[in-house]
Amino acid sequence: MLRRSVLGLLASTPLADVAWAQDDWAKTVEAAKKEGKLVIYTASIGSVFHKAVIKSFEQKYGIGVEMLEARASEVRERVRVEQSAGRFLGDIHHNGSTTTWLMNRDGNFQPHGPVPNIKNIVPPYEADDIRIPCEVISYSLMVNRNLVKPGDEPKSWKDILDPKWSGKILSDDYRALGGGAVFFVVMYDTFGKEFHEKLAAQKPIFSRDLANSERRVARGEYPLYLPFSLQNFNNLKGLPIKPIVPAEGRPYVRFDLTMLKNAPHPNAARVFMNHYLEPESQLVFANAGYAPVVKGVVEKTLEEIRVLLATKAMGTTTPEKQDAMLELAKQIYK
């Protein structure tokens, strides 16, 4: 506990940062190279952008990276089972902030120690001695350009309550964890229960197969899809779709990096965390549609993505009320 507090304190004071930058960071990098290996457990499945950042890390430091990719709950269960069986195989955990919060509560992590680039993180994102925000998934609306004329495009989230969209909205399920649940919470917090009661009357069609849903809208099966993850925009280039961030802004979900308890390669983990927060790494994510968490990156992002990311971060979900919100969604959307 004392160690944790001291490390946390070290990480957060400017004086410590300076001292660190001059001296100990070089030792950390040296130790990381000696460890020579890093094992990442991630809930971001199949992301080519992570692979690009990992490749640049491997080239820069000569440290080999192994990745275990699975869905959020599966990663969590593997970590829990491994740690309770005394198997400490992973170094870094990369997951959504809700799952990370729950795992932190369960004691699955250790303090990451000083990471110089933490100082570049911009509000509303904030690191602590355990969690480092690393990229942000933003949610928007998506329309089929052939079916929705520019004049008919929703400008506000409330526009989707117009009767003309009745039966025409394909949506991620609000009653299950994921983008749908985030959308539900943020709209509830912003517009109240009435918004959802009216949206339920629009009879949205739920599907949990996100990748396929986007293509169903692109094919013209439905004119409107929500919530659309902006990082999928690049994958769909060439299709008749358009992402729209309404005037109120975009709901978001933060992804965090943490160091797993008893990580076998702690120095390599720390160096990787720092690398992840480098502007070059963050630009890879930003150009892919993820909101970056450090300063000076949005401005350098590709024009078509920048207009979407330079919008207001509207709100996100909180782990404490997640289950209550899922239950409420079940009652409203029967």
Add this chain to the structure above:
Amino acid sequence: MVTVAAPLGERSASFGGLWRWGRPAGIAALILILCFLSLYPMVMLLYGSLHSTPPGIAGEFNLNGYISIATTENLVVLANTVGISLVKTVLALALAVLLAWIVARTDTPGRGVLEVLITLPFFIPPILTATAWAMLGNAQVGTINLAWRWLSDSDTTLVDVYSYGGVIWHMMQYSTPFIFLFVVDAFRAMDPALEESSRMSGATRWQTFWRVTLALMLPVTTSAFILSFIRGIESFESAVFFGVPVGIEVITTTIYNSITQRAQPDYQSATALSFAALALMFLLLVLQSRLLRGRTFTTVTGKGYSPNIMRLGRLRWVTFGICILFFALTVALPIGQLLLSSFFKFFGFYQADMLTLDHYRSVWENSSFWRAFGNTMLLGVAGATATMTLGGIVAYVTTRTRWRGRRLIDLLAWLPWMMPGMVLGIGFLWGFAILPHGIPIYGTLWALLLAYIALGTPVAVRVTSAAYQQIANDIEECSRVHGAGWWQTLGRILIALAWPAFAVGWVLIFFGIMRELSASILLYAPGTEVLSVVMLKMWVSGKPEEVSVIGLVMLVLVLLFRWVQLKFIKKRISTL
């Protein structure tokens, strides 16, 4: 020759002292292996259902998991699940038996090729056929409905896959070839003298079909029915694709919700619900056992026979048409869609400017794919061979001996089939992780191999025991009388006669391993990725076209395997 008159198991005791000690040791070893493969993960899950927290976390024993599932909502889910599975199994069984009879016992033209083509849908990942059918049969812009509207000049909708019918239809595409594979060799291995006797006694062709052919197929058809029905109850993909969007929930989608769709995974409810489903399936097994008790179904006897075929005359073109229709609906349409899509930038957008070979290039250059392909081939070959060996031994003990402990062995071999894959995967994860660290299973290929063997053993046992039940004891006795040892008899009589079934079982298990995801995703480690995990990664990251390419590679493999297998069967049968 006193031994000839004694039951087989007792007779074996006369093979000497070694055998006398070897048999109980063998039985004990078999029970131990099965306990580790199936009982061990189930015990972990039982603990999970009775404990407020999963293994490794402090908590208390209670029945809250079971109490929480006793709701009206879950009763509806149960009725949905059983209803859907029952309807699809009945329809698939009827269709599969008809197709098997056509292929194995009639002079329908091209039936050799048809046999391979009919089984293809079974080997395509469900996620791909679901995507294909979502494009073909959605109410708004589905190809079938667009064609129908154009032909009929109306605005009506002919099919809507997002419905009970859609769920059942999608499940049937897997059940029909699965049951077909099960029964086709049983049809082939039947001595036609029994049918000829029926015809000579005045029965019509259809009376003979119903009263003799089908009746003799009872062990294999009931086995296939039970396997398929249970698999239907555990089916996930069809319901999640076509049911959930219109409010149709089944047991597996409810379990999935409990584990992955809540902030705090509720393993206690998920495992309790799984055990409730298991109890239901166990009742079915008891029912099957009672149905078959005291009856014999031997069709392969010591007498020589040649499996002949029924001359249908002009009717053979009708049967040919039935096979072609099935092929067109379940193979040509969805696979054609996959093949076409693999050459376009986006699935379902067939524009000249989107033509590309990028998906093939991307898969070819994907090192993860090749690593996973190598791992999967290794696990597939080793897993299918080991599973068929284990299954063959279990089936022998349970069907052809009266050894004490055989019922326990049968039950142990069945257990993994009765637990939904996504839950059993958790049982393996819990079980393998807590093993002493000196046992190198967790995080290695062994973890996957052992899970695959456990998951495949029920199929191996059913396939081989159905084949064993058709072989008369007199052949085995004859071998013994002529001085053959137990192993010789096993190899040269039983396996020799039942080997077409072995081959089918091997292929079923091999491709089951290629498709298995639930346990794989929980047990793989960096470096031991398998194809299903790589496909999931591609799917989730929005690359269905590349998944299609892998699906097509798998289909080519299927065609190759089936071609080799049928070549051997033909050769074998001609020498019988």
